[in-house]
Amino acid sequence: MSKEHEKGMSLIVKTITRLTVGLILLYGIYIVFHGHVSPGGGFAGGVIIALSFIHLMLAYGREVAFRKLSKATASVFENLGAILFLIIALLGFAGGYFFLNFISKGEPFRLFSAGIIPLCNIAISLKVGAGLFAIFVALVLLRLDGESKK
Amino acid sequence: MIIYLLCLVLFCCGIYCILRKRNIIKIIVGIIISEYAVNLFFILTAYRVGGRAPIFSSEAEILNMVDPLPHALVLTSIVIGLATTALLVAIAMRIYEKYGTFDITKIRELKG
Amino acid sequence: MIELYILLIFMIIGAIIAIEVKDLLSSVIAVGAVGLGLSIVFLILKAPDVAITQLVVEILCLIILIRATLKKDIPFSTSGRWFLNTLITLGFIIIFLTVAIKSLSDLPEFGYPMMRVAKTYLREGLAKTGASNIVASVILDFRAYDTLGEATILFTAVIGVLTIVRRIGRKKENQQIEEEDE
Structure with missing residues (x-):
């Protein structure tokens, strides 16, 4: 057994985490992409995506989670989400005003419909997911520093 | 009307906790509870008797929908509440690290 | 609608437990119970979007609060001016409740909202945005x-x-x- 296996929780928790964490991430992405035809949307999907990484961090310790998504990458994703949302809003000026739905609406009840709403959902999910993951990482690191002092 | 009253009672529980307790974590708990009560009040005003969820379906035409506007407002409010709660928890943990206590009356006495 | 009353009373009991219990970890877990009950209430009130968001946000909020309170059981101090504090708090709550109950009579009846703005959204939403x-x-x-x-x-x-x-x-x-x- 390598050194990584000694950190984190017990073997049972780690095995279950390995089996379920991918499904949780996939479910979050599904919620985001189907936000305009079914319940869900960018907020709920973003929080589920953040929860999948937090699940990984709680079970395996922070090194394994940071290898998948480091703190710098999380802040880059958060800024990317904010800028993407603003760019989508500003592109509306091409047709007239802020937040104009400039892409064609498409056929209702399909996945590729509703113009800019799915794109906005993706931007918001990136922002919410990365932002909440950054908050959680910051709180966890503060706690670990406090413990190491004692 | 009674349901609005129960919602107000929940809000008063949160207000009592914020004003009366001295522990910082208890104050955060009170803020969370009153935030829940306000969100619940918005959704209660949106309900319609025999209404359906505000999602169109391709098979059947749904006429009797609930009010979607408070749903949208509450959806943003919940996520903002989580972010502010995290900010409060960060401040509380920093205070604990500096003073070694969560009690707000003790903090005033120890000047760092 | 009887299940709505039962769930609301459950939430109020959970809130009172969260406020009055001495152990911080128990208090945080009682808040989690209140939040999950709120999620079911949203589902009964036909708001599935809000219910999903409340469920996942509640779980994340619970994790953050447990991280903050783990292994920090502080003795509960009620010394000092507790009588004056309680009096002021109760007075504030009574004033708030009288004003709120007076203004409740101006609200539309429960179950019959006004929907002045929402009518436009429901009528033209599908045609204008294409989102169902x-x-x-x-x-x-x-x-x-x-x-x-x-x-x-x-x-x-x-x-x-x-x-x-x-x-x-x-x-x-x-x-x-x-x-x-x-």
Whole structure:
């Protein structure tokens, strides 16, 4: 057994985490992409995506989670989400005003419909997911520093 | 009307906790509870008797929908509440690290 | 509608337990019970979007609060001016309740909302935006400025947490505190 296996929780928790964490991430992405035809949307999907990484961090310790998504990458994703949302809003000026739905609406009840709403959902999910993951990482690191002092 | 009253009672529980307790974590708990009560009040005003969820379906035409506007407002409010709660928890943990206590009356006495 | 009353009374009992219990971890878990009950209430009131969001946000909130309170059982102190505090608090709550109950009579009856703005959204939402979920079309098309403001608040909160938590430039102070503690 390598050194990584000694950190984190017990073997049972780690095995279950390995089996379920991918499904949780996939479910979050599904919620985001189907936000305009079914319940869900960018907020709920973003929080589920953040929860999948937090699940990984709680079970395996922070090194394994940071290898998948480091703190710098999380802040880059958060800024990317904010800028993407603003760019989508500003592109509306091409047709007239802020937040104009400039892409064609498409056929209702399909996945590729509703113009800019799915794109906005993706931007918001990136922002919410990365932002909440950054908050959680910051709180966890503060706690670990406090413990190491004692 | 009674349901609005129960919602107000929940809000008063949160207000009592914020004003009366001295522990910082208890104050955060009170803020969370009153935030829940306000969100619940918005959704209660949106309900319609025999209404359906505000999602169109391709098979059947749904006429009797609930009010979607408070749903949208509450959806943003919940996520903002989580972010502010995290900010409060960060401040509380920093205070604990500096003073070694969560009690707000003790903090005033120890000047760092 | 009887299940709504039962769930609300359950939430009030959970809130009272969360307020009055001495152990901080039990208090946080009682708040989790209140939040999950709230999620079921949203589902009964036909708001599935809000119910999903409340469920996942509640879980994350619970994890953050448990991280903050783990192994920190502080003795509960009720010394000092507890009588005056209770009196002022109860007076404030009584004033609030009288004003709120007086204003309740102006609200529309429960179950019959006014829906002056929402009528337009429900009639023209599908044709104007093409999204079959009306809530998504309201938050991202009709009222997208709300979402922009929400994104700004979230960004500010993340920056605030990272600023409070950071270690750079604080080393000297922390060492002094350690010495004082010992």
